[in-house]
Amino acid sequence: MTNLRILKRFLLYRICLNKFQKLGFEKVYSYTLGEEAGVTPEQVRKDFSVFSIKGSKRGGYDIKHLLASINNIFKQDSERNVIIIGMGDIGHALVKYQGFRENNINMVAGFDLDPSKYGKKNIIPVYHPDSIDKIVRDFDIKTAILAVPESAGQAACDRLVAAGITAILNFSPVILKVPDNIIVNYVNLRSELESLFYFI
């Protein structure tokens, strides 16, 4: 199974390629891309070969073609529906996050136990978690963001898996137990910040 690490490198390559394109370049060498992304040129070529992306020895890789290939990997042209569980500060910020909204990512609904969050105060509809099953089914949703407190993380995850969610972006500081066919990507904000304190 393709692992998350290689996929995240492709998303890093995309950031670099967009920058090169803005600067007016049309071709790129694995050396240049690797330098910008902080990986070796060998790694770049190896990653590309995994997804059968070819360049010419002399001319390098065509940036437009590379970007199209990468967008294809991540289904950029499909409607990418997502629900979000937990409408606290992080959940709320993610719903409004331009990086999602501008890139064909469709936040379908939020879920929260707190009834004061239901209704039109948010920019997406917010429901009680009892409605997860119905929304997931109606909109054929496979991806969820989990942003609930630690104590609620595993129960919310179980509920998502039972509803048919197969991919979870987890902001809750808990290691989730999931069946083998479910993919979980972790973002632990506390750890991301604290890892820096070692260097102070």
Added chain:
Amino acid sequence: MTNLRILKRFLLYRICLNKFQKLGFEKVYSYTLGEEAGVTPEQVRKDFSVFSIKGSKRGGYDIKHLLASINNIFKQDSERNVIIIGMGDIGHALVKYQGFRENNINMVAGFDLDPSKYGKKNIIPVYHPDSIDKIVRDFDIKTAILAVPESAGQAACDRLVAAGITAILNFSPVILKVPDNIIVNYVNLRSELESLFYFI
């Protein structure tokens, strides 16, 4: 130089160890910890040896001692001052994030170009970026969170480095050019979510 990857594994170990402790355990084997954290027992032992953490062959590692060692690595008992650049939705959510507030992380100030954000609407003082130098000096701050739009990322970063910041948690979707002695940890929220769409 110790890299971020090993440090993040330690922060993952901490999540697991806290869980074990809550469950009433006092000792843990590298096998058990590795299983919970999703790494091999060899990796656990190798990581521990980097920081001279020792266990006994028979009894395993003492959880309380391990947690103290990990907290020590991340200076948990010091005052850990942080500033945040960009008080948009993400910046605002991070300032209020319980995972920071509950763990001896002190958000000293926020900075934003928008004057409507200054004053008492926020739970920390918010200033114009012109004040970065003074605040960094007055509070001896080494760590900053960058949460500005892509176009403003590099300029804001340059300003932080000039002020004396040495560690940056970067939420802006831009690869920062920094001197060798500056450490940058990237959180690209769009990439974290998009990496999951491959599996759908």
